[in-house]
Amino acid sequence: MLDIPVGNWADLLITNGTAPTDLLLHFTPASYARTGLPIRLVRAVRRFRKSNPLNRLFILVHEAWSDELAIRPHHLARNRMARWSAGRMGQLADGVTVMTIGQQTQLTQLLGGRLVVKMGTVGANVLPSEPEQGFLSQRQPGVWATFGMAHTRLWAMQAHKELLQSLFERGHLTSLLAIGPVDNTYADQEAAFAQQAFGPGKLVQLGALSPGDVSKHLLSVEAAVIRQDADSLPKSGSFASLASHGVPVICDAPDGLVQPPHGGFFLPREVMADPALLLNDEGVVRRRLLHDWFWSTRSWQTIGRDMHTWMAGADNQQSAANQLVAQLY
Structure with missing residues (x-):
């Protein structure tokens, strides 16, 4: 068993000993400094690298930055x-x-080809006890779910308002379970939106549940609605949990989507018709x-093997990147 502190x-960087150490850093700039400028982190990592020439740093970039110009000045800064x-x-x-193709492009350009920026994978924190359980459980007709943070649940309901209204009115949908935190203004907006759009009692806010209780609901609901695109689907842990449970996922998945496969989604217009x-x-x-896409590419065993291969081959990746830069220049 590998013991990973x-x-x-x-604390981890300060207590680093004299033995060569590999550091895997989950990096989102704003998580280390609200401004997005984590000076202390950069300095600490620089000291870590200098303390032992055999120390290695691996970075998992979960969020990077936006290249959109139409944003507010403080967001731009x-x-x-x-x-x-x-x-x-x-x-x-x-x-x-990185988690998305967009991030891969950003980091590759920013680093000037110094490294081969790898596409990573996101697993699911909520899993069934057995992979096949989602096809053995009894699903409740008319009971759907939205799962995740309150703002993503709200956006999903807004995106699928027409579908949800129609199926409530036609009797195909009886209740919508909101699984996730309900202690913020987005949750209040979610409740108000559902009350106005679908009527009283249609949305049931269950709040933040234990993984086991979440799994029970994902094994019993008839479907789940999400609002995701090609860039956000690969890094969504809540979507990964839905896929792992075999839940029918209703989403306007873009044509040509390969990872995850477009053919695995239920388009809103299809469900509206049938x-x-x-x-x-x-x-x-x-x-x-x-x-099957999830269990072959997103299980923790698969992610572990992929991460081990990536870290073990870091020296070869560096050599390949250097050769590429030499060819370009």
């Missing part, structure tokens, strides 16, 4: 600071892995496609 970054900090950390790293699609034979084929 986990703790506050400052924060993005610039986040970009600077990501660049400094990338220059110190032996390996960088709600029975969710659990009929064709629906099972779709659920199976998304479910």
Whole structure:
């Protein structure tokens, strides 16, 4: 069994001993400094690298920065600071892995080809006890779910308002379970929106539940609605949990989507026309496609093997990146 210490970054870096150490850093600039400019972190990591030439740094970038121009001035300033900090950390790293294609493009350009920026994978914190359980459980007709943080649940309801209203009115949908935190203004907005759009008693806010209780609901609901795009789906842990449980996932997935497979989703217009699609034979084929994609690419065992291979091959990646830069120049 591999013993990996986990703790506050400052404590771990300060207590680093003399033996060569590999550091895996989960990096989101604003998590280390509200401004997006984590000077203390950059300095501490620089000291870590200098303390032993055999120390190695691997960075998992969960959030980077936005290149959109149509944002507020303070967001623009924060993005610039986040970009600077990501660049400094990338220059110190032996390996960088990201969650989206957009992030991969950003970091590759920012680092000038110094490293091969790897596409990472996000697992699920809520899993069934057995992979096949989602196809053995009894699903409740008319009971759907939204799962995640309150703002993402609100956005999902707003995006699928027409579908939800229609199915409530037609009797195909009886209740919508909101699984996740309810202690903020977004949760209040969620409740108010559902009251106005669907009527009283249609939305049931369950709050933050234990993983076991969440799993029970994901094994029993008829479907779940989400609002995600090609960039956000690969890094969504809540979506990964839905896929792992074989839940029919209703989403306007973009055409041509490969990872995850477009054919595993239920488009809103399809469900509007034929709600029975969710659990009929064709629906099972779709659920199976998304479910098998998860277990073959997103299980923790698969992620562990992938991370080990990535970190073990860091020296070869550096050599390949150097050769690429030499060819370009």
